[in-house]
Amino acid sequence: MSKPNIAVVIPAGGGGTRLWPRSRQSTPKQFLxxxxxxxxxxxxxxxxxxxxxxxxxxxxxxARHVGPVREQLPEVPPENIVGEPQGxxxxxxxxxxxxxxxxxxxxxxxxxxxxxxHVILRDKVFRExxxxxxxxxxxxxxxxxxxxxxxxxxxxxxxxxxxxxxxGSEALTVAxxxxxxxxxxxxEYLAQGGxxxxxxxxxxxxxxxRALFQAHLPQSEAGFVAxxxxxxxxxxxAFAEHFSTLEKISFDYAIAEKADKVAVVxxxxxxxxxxxxxxxxxxxxHEKHVSExxxxxxxxxxxxxxxxxxxxxxxxxxxxLEDIIVIDTPDATLICPKSRxxxxxQIVETLKARGAHDLL
Numbered sequence: 001m002s003k004p005n006i007a008v009v010i011p012a013g014g015g016g017t018r019l020w021p022r023s024r025q026s027t028p029k030q031f032l033x034x035x036x037x038x039x040x041x042x043x044x045x046x047x048x049x050x051x052x053x054x055x056x057x058x059x060x061x062x063a064r065h066v067g068p069v070r071e072q073l074p075e076v077p078p079e080n081i082v083g084e085p086q087g088x089x090x091x092x093x094x095x096x097x098x099x100x101x102x103x104x105x106x107x108x109x110x111x112x113x114x115x116x117x118h119v120i121l122r123d124k125v126f127r128e129x130x131x132x133x134x135x136x137x138x139x140x141x142x143x144x145x146x147x148x149x150x151x152x153x154x155x156x157x158x159x160x161x162x163x164x165x166x167x168g169s170e171a172l173t174v175a176x177x178x179x180x181x182x183x184x185x186x187x188e189y190l191a192q193g194g195x196x197x198x199x200x201x202x203x204x205x206x207x208x209x210r211a212l213f214q215a216h217l218p219q220s221e222a223g224f225v226a227x228x229x230x231x232x233x234x235x236x237x238a239f240a241e242h243f244s245t246l247e248k249i250s251f252d253y254a255i256a257e258k259a260d261k262v263a264v265v266x267x268x269x270x271x272x273x274x275x276x277x278x279x280x281x282x283x284x285x286h287e288k289h290v291s292e293x294x295x296x297x298x299x300x301x302x303x304x305x306x307x308x309x310x311x312x313x314x315x316x317x318x319x320x321l322e323d324i325i326v327i328d329t330p331d332a333t334l335i336c337p338k339s340r341x342x343x344x345x346q347i348v349e350t351l352k353a354r355g356a357h358d359l360l
Contacts (some may be wrong), residue, residue, distance in 0.1 A: 003056075006134060008048050008111050009097045012041055012061040013087055013205075014254035015061040016231035017348040018034060018276045018341070021332035022310070025360050029274065030116035031068050035283055040274070041116045042072050047123050048114070051130065058101065059116075060084060082231065085240040091213075091254040093201070099228040106252060107207040110134045113251075115200050119283050121270025129227070129267045133203040136171035136263045142212065142256065143171060143203040146196025147263040147271045152186035153343070155275065157198040159264050160189075174262040177252065195265055199273070202251065214284045216258045220246045277325045277334075278341040281308040296326075308338070332359055 016029030023029040030041045032085045045057060052091035054075040061069055070081060082100070083091065094113055101109055112130055120126050134142040156179055161172040166318060177198065181189065189195035204212075214221055223245040230239035247254075254336065256262065272283050281294045297311035304321040311328035318326065325341055327334040334344065351359050 003052055004131070004134060005055050005105075005109050006052055006130075007058060007101050008112045008114060009094070009101075010041070010044055010057070010059045010114055010116045011090060011093050012059055012065065013093065014115075014117055015086060016117065018066055018344045019274070020344055020348050021282070021327060021329045021334055021359070025302070026064075027068070028065075028109050028117075030119045031065070031072065034112075034121055034261075034280065035274065037226055039072055040119070043219070044114055044116050044118070045076070046122060047075055047126060048112075048130070051127055052167060055080070056105075058082070058097060060097055061116075062087065071217070072198075079231075085243055088243070088248045090200075090225075090251040091217060091249045092220065092243070094209070094255075095213045095217065095224045096227055096243070098206050098213065098231065099224040100231060102206045102210060103228055105206075107205065107210065109206045110137045111201045111204060111206050111209060113200075114275075117274060118199065119270070119272040119274055128271045129265050129269065130203065132170050133263075133265045136265070137203045137205055138207065139165070140208055141204070141261050141264060142175070142208060142259045142265040143169065143263045144202040145199055145203075145267050146172075146254065147199050148266060149174055149186075149190055149197050149218065151185055152190050153197070154180055154183050154186055156180060156273075156334050157197050158186070158189055161194045161195045161207065161264050161266070162197065165263050171263040171265050174264050177257045185206040196264060198252070199267075200252075204257065212255050212259055218246065219255050223248055258293070269301060272357065276344070277308060277327060277336075278338045281325070281338070306338070 001160045012030050014028055016023035019029045031039050033039050047091040055077055057076050058080045059069050060082040063085055066081055066083040073127050101111055106124045143340055158178040160175040162175040163173055165171045165173055188246045222240050228240035229240055266329055272279055274280050284294045291305040294308045299309040300317045304318045308325045309316050323338045325336050325338055
């Protein structure tokens with residue numbers, strides 16, 4: 001049985017600042033083995049291995065991370081790994097890859113955009129979801145994967161769904177994208193039903209994506225085409241010049257929220273974006289030791305409960321801690337309540353202001 005006409009694009013350019021001090025600019029979280037023995041990037045590629053051949057897998061990352069991507073995914077053709085000269089947000093990354101894939105694989109290719117730094121525990125179900133989304137994409141829809149919410153989380157955007165796109169389809173039309181809500185609004189979403197977390201996965205044919213960019217981001221259209229041609233010609237200087245002309249804007253804001261024909265496929269796939277140490281503790285809950293602590297490394301705890309202790313290099317001893325995060329690395333240690341783990345980015349900003357680049 002031939003594999004479907006799918007190209008998977010993995011954007012791998014994020015900084016992962018909320019997982020400092022383990023995640024650094026040189027090795028952001030997608031390149032780390034923080035969840036399993038494989039890195040998050042490798043696990044993302046492994047997840048679609050049954051659907052596509054290596055030639056159908058593309059990665060777009062920061063230029064300084066092209067080397068690590070090639071090391072971690074040696075089976076991917078080098079020309080399929082694109083290094084951005086500078087971060088321009090998700091719309092330029094997706095628009096560029098759509099223009100490139102149009103030239104190398106054709107406009108009828110279904111392009112599947114999968115972030116490099118998410119955890120998905122139910123791989124087989126996930127692949128089934130992607131194939132269902134591809135069917136809707138072939139009908140001209142821009143399709144997203146909607147995660148069944150398990151709590152009124154205020155850290156995610158929400159997708160409001162409506163009726164199925166057709167009889168028997170699991171894909172639902174999207175009524176509206178909603179920004180990250182306040183808690184009381186999120187609680188209303190869960191009570192009402194029909195709302196899903198927006199995981200930032202998008203599926204559409206290259207033809208559909210190209211038309212959407214031409215309609216809603218026309219000022220970048222010439223840059224997409226010229227940058228894609230420069231990539232194919234191996235002209236790094238011209239590529240950098242054209243890439244710098246692209247507007248810095250997110251795909252959600254520039255395209256998804258403005259598109260007329262959008263669908264969502266609801267998914268219960270054991271998803272987590274690992275956006276903070278608290279979320280990582282949720283993922284690693286199977287590692288719980290005595291007193292409901294999650295321990296990676298060597299730990300002696302006295303009256304310590306509900307905490308995450310991450311110290312692969314040396315013993316950590318704690319007394320009287322409750323719901324605390326302790327992350328120890330050779331050159332920095334983070335200690336904070338679980339409820340404040342999102343504020344790690346403030347530490348990163350302070351280090352930047354100090355010019356402490358050795359710690360970033």
